[in-house]
Amino acid sequence: MIRSLLPAFALAATLGMVSAAGISYASAAPPRPAGSWAPIGLSLGGAEIAAAQPEQARPAPVDQAGWAARKQRVRLPNGIELAYVELGNPAGRPVLLLHGYTDTSRVWSIVAPWLADYRLLIPDQRGHGASSAPDCCYAMSEFANDARLFLDALGIERTAIVGSSMGSMVAQVFAAEYPGRVDRIALAGSTALVPVRRGDAFWTSIMALRDPIASNADFLREFSPGASPTPVDATFVRYFDREMAAVPFHVWRAVPRQLLDVPIGRYAPDIGADVLILSGGRDPIFPAEHHRALVQAYPRAEAHVFADLGHNLVVERPHEVGPVLAAFLRRPLAIR
Numbered sequence: 001m002i003r004s005l006l007p008a009f010a011l012a013a014t015l016g017m018v019s020a021a022g023i024s025y026a027s028a029a030p031p032r033p034a035g036s037w038a039p040i041g042l043s044l045g046g047a048e049i050a051a052a053q054p055e056q057a058r059p060a061p062v063d064q065a066g067w068a069a070r071k072q073r074v075r076l077p078n079g080i081e082l083a084y085v086e087l088g089n090p091a092g093r094p095v096l097l098l099h100g101y102t103d104t105s106r107v108w109s110i111v112a113p114w115l116a117d118y119r120l121l122i123p124d125q126r127g128h129g130a131s132s133a134p135d136c137c138y139a140m141s142e143f144a145n146d147a148r149l150f151l152d153a154l155g156i157e158r159t160a161i162v163g164s165s166m167g168s169m170v171a172q173v174f175a176a177e178y179p180g181r182v183d184r185i186a187l188a189g190s191t192a193l194v195p196v197r198r199g200d201a202f203w204t205s206i207m208a209l210r211d212p213i214a215s216n217a218d219f220l221r222e223f224s225p226g227a228s229p230t231p232v233d234a235t236f237v238r239y240f241d242r243e244m245a246a247v248p249f250h251v252w253r254a255v256p257r258q259l260l261d262v263p264i265g266r267y268a269p270d271i272g273a274d275v276l277i278l279s280g281g282r283d284p285i286f287p288a289e290h291h292r293a294l295v296q297a298y299p300r301a302e303a304h305v306f307a308d309l310g311h312n313l314v315v316e317r318p319h320e321v322g323p324v325l326a327a328f329l330r331r332p333l334a335i336r
Contacts, residue, residue, distance in 0.1 A: 058319050059113035064235045067106050076149040083130035084123040092118040094156050100165030101255050104129035104243045110315040114322025127251035138254040144174040162186040164314050169264050176267035184274040189311045191290040192265025192297040196256045206256050211249040225312040229282045232315050268297035276328040281307035
């Protein structure tokens with residue numbers, strides 16, 4: 001998203017596997033035969049490892065045309081109605097997937113096939129997709145409370161949470177506020193720093209938008225996953241872009257206002273869940289200092305940087321990101 005608004009990570013894609021400032025990096029390699037080994041950079045509990053991961057056969061993709069028809073609805077006690085999609089194994093361990101700002105549940109459709117062993121619960125968060133879009137309120141604590149009530153409605157006591165961008169901030173708030181309800185969180189395209197400051201490029205661009213959102217064609221083109229540094233499935237982008245433009249104008253403005261000058265890492269000391277950090281080396285929204293801050297905030301976390309990917313890493317190369325997520329969800333808990 002917004003590849004031109006902020007400076008990208010100062011990483012050269014030609015570096016391959018390197019280590020700097022306590023972070024491991026893995027750049028994209030040339031295509032490999034099926035069954036060969038793919039290097040992935042990770043840092044686990046402060047120890048840097050160059051791990052070889054066997055490539056998996058790619059599972060069948062989710063049908064994009066049928067995504068909206070999969071949605072169910074649940075009304076929460078606070079009056080919010082959430083639309084959601086349930087995928088995967090109904091008998092599997094639950095995993096709550098939380099999308100980012102102006103995204104919808106569809107963002108998880110690309111990587112979901114790699115997580116098919118789990119019961120995947122994928123809501124449109126308030127203000128997004130087919131869910132309620134009240135005039136108020138859009139603080140991360142409101143989204144986290146919606147998630148708690150959503151799990152209550154489905155009879156789920158404890159879950160793992162995977163969040164992308166804004167969804168990763170909601171995951172951190174949830175894990176701090178409701179520690180008994182979550183055992184692990186995965187943070188993709190995330191931050192522990194202040195995500196929005198008044199006057200920065202992101203804030204200025206959002207506050208300059210006109211209503212209706214669809215009239216801001218040039219901005220939307222740059223904000224779309226289609227503007228990512230690596231190609232994204234064209235059919236997915238076509239549906240995604242329509243849904244993004246349909247997010248109400250007041251939601252576009254309200255969410256950044258609630259993130260102004262709020263360091264998300266302030267929640268870290270209260271989080272006891274296991275943590276996975278996934279960052280794109282060419283993320284223009286949360287560049288390198290945000291990844292470093294996450295590693296500092298969660299020193300026992302497993303951390304990966306995909307050097308060639310941007311902010312939308314869960315849709316850019318799901319065949320690389322998906323197996324890392326699946327391995328984290330499988331792994332015995334390190335923190336109890």
